[in-house]
Amino acid sequence: MASPGFSAGCCAIASEPPPIIRIDNPADPRIAAYRAVRERDLVGRDGLFIAEGEVVLRALLRSRLHRPVSLLLASQRVAGLSPLLAGLPAGVPVFAASQAALDGIVGFPIHRGILALGRRGPMPSAAELLGRVREQALVVVLFGTANHDNLGGVFRNAAGFGADAVLLDPRCCDPLYRKAIRVSVGATLLVPWARLGADEDPVELLAAHQFDALALSPAGRLPLADYRRPDRVAAIFGAEGPGLPPALMARLATLSIPMAAGFDSLNLATASGIVLYHLASTGIRR
Numbered sequence: 001m002a003s004p005g006f007s008a009g010c011c012a013i014a015s016e017p018p019p020i021i022r023i024d025n026p027a028d029p030r031i032a033a034y035r036a037v038r039e040r041d042l043v044g045r046d047g048l049f050i051a052e053g054e055v056v057l058r059a060l061l062r063s064r065l066h067r068p069v070s071l072l073l074a075s076q077r078v079a080g081l082s083p084l085l086a087g088l089p090a091g092v093p094v095f096a097a098s099q100a101a102l103d104g105i106v107g108f109p110i111h112r113g114i115l116a117l118g119r120r121g122p123m124p125s126a127a128e129l130l131g132r133v134r135e136q137a138l139v140v141v142l143f144g145t146a147n148h149d150n151l152g153g154v155f156r157n158a159a160g161f162g163a164d165a166v167l168l169d170p171r172c173c174d175p176l177y178r179k180a181i182r183v184s185v186g187a188t189l190l191v192p193w194a195r196l197g198a199d200e201d202p203v204e205l206l207a208a209h210q211f212d213a214l215a216l217s218p219a220g221r222l223p224l225a226d227y228r229r230p231d232r233v234a235a236i237f238g239a240e241g242p243g244l245p246p247a248l249m250a251r252l253a254t255l256s257i258p259m260a261a262g263f264d265s266l267n268l269a270t271a272s273g274i275v276l277y278h279l280a281s282t283g284i285r286r
Helices: 029-034 037-043 054-062 079-085 099-106 126-130 148-160 178-183 202-208 268-281
Strands: 020-023 048-052 067-074 094-097 114-119 138-142 165-168 193-195 212-216 233-237 253-256
Touching (some): 020 029, 029 067, 029 094, 048 054, 048 178, 054 079, 067 099, 126 165, 148 165, 148 178, 148 268, 202 212, 233 268
Parallel strands (some): 067 094, 138 165, 138 233, 165 193, 212 253
Antiparallel strands (some): 048 114
């Protein structure tokens, strides 16, 4: 499957760890993008994002969608990361600060000691993204997912079960918000995604690309275990609580996850994991 955005060969790779730029003053203008991280998260970063932790940094360096701009590390983490730093694209600066200075820069104790500033890749439209996926494709569609933990959890499941793409309606939160990236263990940097337009009809869009579209709901007419997927399937999830709009569900096949009597709901991330496991592991109907 061809992925949108940056290709793996877009940047030359350094052959050895880059020189480390020491930062002693939290007000140093060279690390201004890292200052007061939480406050900056709330107002946006003009095409940039913050990635936190070693696992997420590794995902950023693997990403064909986005690219690193710089790194800010706790000084005690530098030596252990030397092999990883040698794989940075040439020209990406690496800053290092004492733990106390690092905490002062970001505005809270940053226990992982690893931050990266990334630049968003060009994002395709939903139609463009669906046009790029393979013939036997599994797609996730989210409606109204405003919780970053849930969004990150769904992306983690999407990556784990080989989903080809995630589509988000306009009300969904940003997959490149720092917490969403962290909860997804970097999957939001790896799984291709796109936003539906405000006036875009997801049912018509999926049908135009030959997807069997399924709405997940406790009131779904067919138990998940009884569904055998076709070549192209899209699993559609609503927000916890309100779920999917009734008008949308009326136009779709609906599936349910049968549960014990008296309890009919699961966390969105948990439910998506169950559904994606089933769709990824069962045979394709012929």
